[in-house]
Amino acid sequence: MSKASAPGKAILFGEHFVVYGVKAILCAINKRVTVTAEKIPQNKILIKSNIGELDAPLKKPISEINSPLKPFYYLANKMIEKHNQKTGIKIFVESEIPLGVGLGSSSACCVAGAASISRLFEETSKEQILELAIEAERTIFENTSGADCTVCTFGGLMEYDKKRGFSQIESDSNFNLVIANSNIEHSTDVVVSNVGQFKEKNEEKFLNLCQKESELVKQVSIMLKNNDLRGLGKCMHDNQKFLEIIGISNEKLREMIKMAEDTSFGAKITGAGGGGCIIALTDESNLEKTILKLREGNYDCFSVKIDFKGLDTF
């Protein structure tokens, strides 16, 4: 038996633009997915999770697996074939991360899944696990920038760009993020392709926004090193304006952000948008006030801190 857990994530700056090569800033959060994998004598792959079950024979083409649990099937099948073993695999998934709302539940599943399944057969490094996790994520979201799986694997606060990969940000910033859920589910794949269409129709405008986002991220890196929460909050406000322009916001998200901005240092959408969550930046001085404010508005909310551990294997 092999067990692994991986944290969810919040994108602080640069979602969507990161798909087109701009640097993003993101952190792992202290909410986790745990995956347990076990070899079984039957020639099948059996997956149990709180979003449903999958019971499928080995070697089915991945295009014939119609389930959100597809990445697990892909990983299990791949490992059995690679090691040419006569075995099936049973997988059990437990998650503390709300699903489909931009907090990295699917990338944490891919990372913890890649670790627990591959380690049934061989010792794997974090780098190898990340590579497998991104491959698995591509079965449900082809255009991924790889940012989410990277931060779920290595944890902490980081800069990420598609070409150069990640670098950890050394910062004393020990902020709290208040996360409020709009309870509007989104499909990252769909929202990312809508942004792609916006880009096709508005090439110049989009290029200009990418440049502005890059400049913003440069400022943010300095502010994080200086623990300048006020400055960071202002940058979140500016980043949100760019996200409004590319069309991933809506009335409800705008209302939540406005409410959170009253008490926090700043707020914005996190992740793909179109629904999902907003994050508000706080410290001990305004954390409770911000949670109360959002709860008064009847929004589901909770606070998280940075997870520095990343992938953990047992």
Ligand code: MEV
């Ligand atoms: C989704 O969490 C983040 C996006 O930037 C997509 C990606 O980076 O793959 C919207």
